[in-house]
Amino acid sequence: MAKSDPRGWRLNVQYAVKRRQLPRRGQVRRWLRAAVAGKGRRAGEVTVRFVGMGEGGRLNAEYRSGDRATNVLSFAYDDETRLHGDLVLCAPVLRREAAEQGKTLRAHCAHLVVHGMLHLLGYEHEQDAERAALMEAEERRILATLGHADPYGEQD
Numbered sequence: 425m426a427k428s429d430p431r432g433w434r435l436n437v438q439y440a441v442k443r444r445q446l447p448r449r450g451q452v453r454r455w456l457r458a459a460v461a462g463k464g465r466r467a468g469e470v471t472v473r474f475v476g477m478g479e480g481g482r483l484n485a486e487y488r489s490g491d492r493a494t495n496v497l498s499f500a501y502d503d504e505t506r507l508h509g510d511l512v513l514c515a516p517v518l519r520r521e522a523a524e525q526g527k528t529l530r531a532h533c534a535h536l537v538v539h540g541m542l543h544l545l546g547y548e549h550e551q552d553a554e555r556a557a558l559m560e561a562e563e564r565r566i567l568a569t570l571g572h573a574d575p576y577g578e579q580d
Contacts, residue, residue: 433470
């Protein structure tokens with residue numbers, strides 16, 4: 425369901441899987457808003473879609489040449505005046521990673537929604553170590569404003 429934001433954002437959250445323990449739409453919208461705050465983007469449209477292994481694997485293979493489902497895929501459709509993009513999060517991968525890392529599913533979802541949104545905004549981490557450090561620092565800053573721990577810190 426899409427919801428217009430008074431700041432001109434249209435934020436849509438879709439569930440193509442059972443919503444068991446996944447964050448609610450309002451929470452996902454809050455994370456998206458935190459990621460764009462102070463970035464100079466006044467309006468746009470972003471869809472976040474939680475999917476299963478099949479859809480996640482197909483999208484990764486088709487658009488990223490991956491051989492399996494991954495935690496988050498970002499697709500930017502920027503028209504220079506408004507940010508348009510999709511984030512696809514694979515729920516089974518998120519659940520597995522959260523358990524392996526000793527994190528709550530909510531905290532891991534918050535991190536990957538913020539991470540994906542930063543990709544939509546032009547941040548990259550695969551080019552070089554300096555760009556990766558900048559992106560990780562921004563993720564830490566945003567997640568701290570949301571009350572979440574450093575996602576790259578030591579795991580218990």
